[in-house]
Amino acid sequence: MGISERKEREREEMKEMITTAAMKMFLEDGYAKTSIRNIADSIEYSPGTIYLYYKDKDELLYEVQRQAYLKLLEAFKAAVTLQDPLEKLGQLGKAYVKFGLENPELYDLMFIIRAPTNVDEQLHVDNGLDAFGFLIEILEGCMKENLLVFKDIHLGALQVWSMVHGLVSLNIRCRLKIMIEDEKDTPMVLNRAVEEYLNSIRA
Amino acid sequence: MGISERKEREREEMKEMITTAAMKMFLEDGYAKTSIRNIADSIEYSPGTIYLYYKDKDELLYEVQRQAYLKLLEAFKAAVTLQDPLEKLGQLGKAYVKFGLENPELYDLMFIIRAPTNVDEQLHVDNGLDAFGFLIEILEGCMKENLLVFKDIHLGALQVWSMVHGLVSLNIRCRLKIMIEDEKDTPMVLNRAVEEYLNSIRA
DNA sequence: GCATTTACTGAACACTGTTCATTACATTTG
DNA sequence: CAAATGTAATGAACAGTGTTCAGTAAATGC
Numbered sequence: 001m002g003i004s005e006r007k008e009r010e011r012e013e014m015k016e017m018i019t020t021a022a023m024k025m026f027l028e029d030g031y032a033k034t035s036i037r038n039i040a041d042s043i044e045y046s047p048g049t050i051y052l053y054y055k056d057k058d059e060l061l062y063e064v065q066r067q068a069y070l071k072l073l074e075a076f077k078a079a080v081t082l083q084d085p086l087e088k089l090g091q092l093g094k095a096y097v098k099f100g101l102e103n104p105e106l107y108d109l110m111f112i113i114r115a116p117t118n119v120d121e122q123l124h125v126d127n128g129l130d131a132f133g134f135l136i137e138i139l140e141g142c143m144k145e146n147l148l149v150f151k152d153i154h155l156g157a158l159q160v161w162s163m164v165h166g167l168v169s170l171n172i173r174c175r176l177k178i179m180i181e182d183e184k185d186t187p188m189v190l191n192r193a194v195e196e197y198l199n200s201i202r203a
Numbered sequence: 204m205g206i207s208e209r210k211e212r213e214r215e216e217m218k219e220m221i222t223t224a225a226m227k228m229f230l231e232d233g234y235a236k237t238s239i240r241n242i243a244d245s246i247e248y249s250p251g252t253i254y255l256y257y258k259d260k261d262e263l264l265y266e267v268q269r270q271a272y273l274k275l276l277e278a279f280k281a282a283v284t285l286q287d288p289l290e291k292l293g294q295l296g297k298a299y300v301k302f303g304l305e306n307p308e309l310y311d312l313m314f315i316i317r318a319p320t321n322v323d324e325q326l327h328v329d330n331g332l333d334a335f336g337f338l339i340e341i342l343e344g345c346m347k348e349n350l351l352v353f354k355d356i357h358l359g360a361l362q363v364w365s366m367v368h369g370l371v372s373l374n375i376r377c378r379l380k381i382m383i384e385d386e387k388d389t390p391m392v393l394n395r396a397v398e399e400y401l402n403s404i405r406a
Numbered sequence: 407g408c409a410t411t412t413a414c415t416g417a418a419c420a421c422t423g424t425t426c427a428t429t430a431c432a433t434t435t436g
Numbered sequence: 437c438a439a440a441t442g443t444a445a446t447g448a449a450c451a452g453t454g455t456t457c458a459g460t461a462a463a464t465g466c
Contacts, residue, residue, distance in 0.1 A: 003464075007412090035453060036453085037453080037454090045414080049413080052413070057454065113317075129381070149402075150399070154383075158370070158382045161369070161373065162369030163365055165372070166370075167369075169368070169369070170364065176361065178332070179360055180357075189358065189361070206432095239423060239424080249445065250423085250446090250447080252445055254423095254425080
């Protein structure tokens with residue numbers, strides 16, 4: 001039965017076509033301003049068709065988020081090249097901030113905006129697991145050699161992630177203007193903040 | 204001319220009536236799900252009337268945010284009672300997390316959601332200035348006595364605020380489930396995270 | 407070749423933020 | 437006091453939204 005396999009393939013291609021268009025438009029105009037009709041127009045299908053492939057607009061967001069988490073993990077892997085656990089952590093922190101600065105709209109989609117209808121939010125747990133696991137592994141590497149002040153690894157991960165997420169998300173929501181006068185200094189200032197923080201948690 | 208004064212007073216009362224209803228509904232159902240028609244219904248006026256007092260829905264959000272920043276500053280002032288600068292900073296950090304945990308919807312309105320139409324976001328700078336100034340003052344108190352590792356006060360403020368905002372906002376967006384198994388432990392864990400962090404930045 | 411399944415359409419529904427001609431009322435003027 | 441003016445409020449209308457679903461057209465199975 002080659003036909004059902006081809007149909008399955010075509011279905012996947014169609015789903016990808018939709019998410020690709022959705023991703024593009026979410027990043028250009030933001031999630032809220034992108035309508036199902038706009039997405040349908042851009043791929044030259046009728047609005048109803050999209051609902052044959054995705055339950056609602058939220059599910060489209062979740063799919064885009066899933067891809068974004070993969071992209072984040074790839075950025076992590078590409079950035080962390082050294083062997084020393086502490087250096088690894090430094091590279092990871094800077095890669096996180098870099099990712100948030102270079103892809104503000106994507107970061108927004110991943111961690112800041114909320115899907116309006118669905119309040120469940122269980123999906124994120126699974127979606128972000130790989131990228132988060134990468135952080136945990138590096139932290140474990142540091143803590144095995146007693147290089148950090150943390151006693152509990154989960155509490156350490158919570159702190160590290162909160163710091164970098166705080167830096168990135170406050171910047172994206174323009175809450176840093178009070179502290180950073182010249183906007184073009186932002187990457188430098190955020191990097192220094194990460195560096196200083198990592199210095200302060202060294203054992 | 205007592206009439207024009209009465210009219211001005213009535214206008215202010217009307218504006219307050221609208222923002223009070225808006226605040227209530229924003230907190231109950233969220234900004235996105237609250238419609239101008241719903242607000243108008245709840246105060247028994249027609250939708251058009253609201254536009255005689257506020258330019259658009261965003262301006263209603265900004266007004267609610269302004270009030271929320273005042274509320275945050277009051278929470279700060281009530282929480283910070285001790286004299287020692289470091290103790291003050293500890294009280295402030297815990298008050299921030301407490302505020303975010305007890306008023307998640309309000310915190311969302313203040314720091315996380317984005318007004319869809321307006322992208323300006325200049326207002327926040329002025330709106331949050333008082334509450335932020337409070338943090339700066341306490342930090343200055345610490346740094347005058349060389350109690351912290353920070354060399355630059357702005358970089359220190361950036362770090363401290365990013366940490367507490369990171370903790371609160373990741374929690375609100377349900378991104379902490381990976382690290383905190385039992386949800387009822389959240390306040391305890393976040394407080395410990397703040398404590399540990401403040402310990403690590405002590406000189 | 408015909409019946410059935412599948413993919414797609416686009417009108418329709420109930421909503422949204424916002425505008426504006428019209429109305430009802432309060433105030434000022436003659 | 438009555439007429440003219442100014443102001444506050446209305447609610448229908450506009451262009452948009454997410455979502456559904458009866459109807460259609462094409463591909464598949466027999």
